[in-house]
Amino acid sequence: MKILANDGISQTGIAALEKAGFEVVTVKVAQEQLVDYINKNDIVALLVRSATKVRKELIDACPSLKLIGRGGVGMDNIDVSYARDKGLHVINTPAASSESVAELVFAHLFGGVRFLYDANRAMPLEGDSKFKDLKKTYARGNELRGKTLGIIGFGRIGQATARIALGIGMKVVYSDPFIEKATVAVSFFDGQSVEFNFEATAKETLLKTADYISIHVPAQKDYVIGKEEFAKMKDGVGIVNAARGGVLDEVALVKAFENHKVTFAGLDVFESEPKPEIKILMHPQISLTPHIGAATLEAQDRIGTELATQIIELIG
DSSP, X not given: OEEEETTOOOHHHXXXXXXXXXXXXXXXXXXXGHXXXXXXXXXXXXXXXXXXXXXXXXHHHOTTOOEEEESSSOOTTBOHHHHHHTTOEXXXXXXXXXXXXXXXXXXXXXXXXTTHHHHHHHHHHHTTTSHHHHHHHXXXXXXXXXXXXXXXXXXXXXXXXXXXHHHTTOEEEEEOTTOSEEEEEEEOTTSOEEXXXXXXXXXXXXXXXXXXXXXXXXXXXXXXXXXXXXXXXXXXXXXXXXXXXXXXXXXXXXXXHHTTSEEEEEESSOTTTTSOOHHHHTOTXXXXXXXXXXXXXXXXXXXXXXXXXXXXXXXX
């Protein structure tokens, strides 16, 4: 049986699937050619990440498909309910990339409070001629320790983000309409672990009290953070979006920079992805990454292994 990993899969995942008797194809097929390729090659499982779309039309046109797998958490690029109604298995890997995304959030946060996003642009241009001026410019950083991190969305990734925050001495508050209470265990290298018990706070309260905000929600019809939400935040807040493009109003974000409501933002996802707006890409107060939250070697290994295990159980 053939599996098409159209957006790639780790070698550990390939090895596990091949050992179980599957043939894994990793060629990248263009979206408009996908139906033809699946049918000509009798593909039984299609594995995607965020690039490939699996809509009703593809599902209807590919009778050989038994399973659709998403290497990651969000499945907004798949018509999940429709596929399941048609008898297909639809799987994802909700736990595999949580730590990687959380670490990227803190890469943006650490870089934000010390202006690394801007210093790394200015130093190659002016480091040799204006060193003392740049030193003065970037000498007004802040520490994260002792500050309050507001987490919007407290699923696996939100809680992984909380673990890092707690580990460096931050206070954590969260808002999530579906999770009223949560226990987060912070584990250390020597086997020790400390548990922290949380209760959800109102989103409005979070916005008013958080020094930094990190968004961890699936794709939404409306903005989670827009003009009204920015108005309620503390002056000088920092914000990170490593969730989905479209949950943060980028026009309102630029305005929030102009009125000094927001000091910096870290964006791994964008409203107009894969072609982010030039105004966002060129903004001096935004730390930028190209949707790489889950793109660590460790996470890719976990994703591949988790996908392979589910596939073997379901259609092996």
